[in-house]
Amino acid sequence: MDFGLDNASELIRTSMFVLLALFAAIFLILGAVMKYHWTRYGVPGPRHRLFWTIYFIGGLVLLAAMAASTIIYAP
Amino acid sequence: MIDLHDNERVVIIARRHWFVFVSEVITMVFGIVPILLVLLFSEEIYSYGERYLSYGEISNILVFLGAAWLLVLWMKFFMAFTNYYLDVLVVTNQRVIDIDQIGLFARDIATAPLENVQDIKIETIGMIPTMLRFGNLYFQTAAADKEIMVKGIKNPEEVKKRIMTTFHAPQNQAWEKLEPPAQGKEPGSPPGA
Numbered sequence: 001m002d003f004g005l006d007n008a009s010e011l012i013r014t015s016m017f018v019l020l021a022l023f024a025a026i027f028l029i030l031g032a033v034m035k036y037h038w039t040r041y042g043v044p045g046p047r048h049r050l051f052w053t054i055y056f057i058g059g060l061v062l063l064a065a066m067a068a069s070t071i072i073y074a075p
Numbered sequence: 076m077i078d079l080h081d082n083e084r085v086v087i088i089a090r091r092h093w094f095v096f097v098s099e100v101i102t103m104v105f106g107i108v109p110i111l112l113v114l115l116f117s118e119e120i121y122s123y124g125e126r127y128l129s130y131g132e133i134s135n136i137l138v139f140l141g142a143a144w145l146l147v148l149w150m151k152f153f154m155a156f157t158n159y160y161l162d163v164l165v166v167t168n169q170r171v172i173d174i175d176q177i178g179l180f181a182r183d184i185a186t187a188p189l190e191n192v193q194d195i196k197i198e199t200i201g202m203i204p205t206m207l208r209f210g211n212l213y214f215q216t217a218a219a220d221k222e223i224m225v226k227g228i229k230n231p232e233e234v235k236k237r238i239m240t241t242f243h244a245p246q247n248q249a250w251e252k253l254e255p256p257a258q259g260k261e262p263g264s265p266p267g268a
Contacts, residue, residue, distance in 0.1 A: 033180075037157055
């Protein structure tokens with residue numbers, strides 16, 4: 001008996017792609033907004049670059065993990 | 076950060092105490108609990124999930140959801156840090172400026188000329204604020220119903236002391252010297268009295 005598992009897998013796969021794109025967009029927009037705030041409202045000197053680098057590297061690692069699991073999941 | 080007037084100089088820049096930020100981060104650490112629960116019950120999750128999906132597929136989904144959840148926490152941490160870092164009390168030799176960052180898209184900036192500050196109240200409630208020396212500062216100003224409140228500021232006594240010192244500094248009392256009371260007259264008596 002077919003429970004529509006192929007459809008379920010397809011749905012999961014599509015959801016993962018959509019969620020990955022959504023998270024990447026939110027991450028980048030939020031990063032840009034925060035960078036604007038740090039630069040505009042008083043984080044002095046090169047410190048805002050350090051904040052941005054830490055934020056970006058940490059987020060990128062997590063996004064890479066999400067992307068890898070999405071790609072591996074896709075047959 | 077702020078545009079200063081002519082002859083205006085910054086006397087104090089005070090931020091919230093680090094403990095205020097750390098207490099926010101501690102609540103975020105509890106966000107890791109769902110991931111720990113998944114690790115704890117992984118055998119049950121796999122045995123149930125393998126009815127429908129392969130072992131590898133379940134692993135991929137769990138890694139994906141775990142990374143997504145950690146990314147949410149990571150962004151939340153930086154938003155909290157931005158809110159903490161951009162909440163500043165600036166005292167110049169002319170005015171008090173309280174900059175309150177509310178989320179990422181709202182900023183509340185309250186300004187009061189130094190001579191309008193009528194009273195400064197310090198509020199330290201609880202054991203940890205007392206031990207770590209932080210608390211709330213309230214500036215009562217001459218404007219009706221206007222009170223500036225600065226929450227969780229570090230070393231409020233010192234901030235108050237420096238504001239008082241600044242207010243009573245000779246260069247800020249020039250207005251008193253412009254119109255000295257005439258000989259034999261009470262200060263404030265009407266002209267010709």
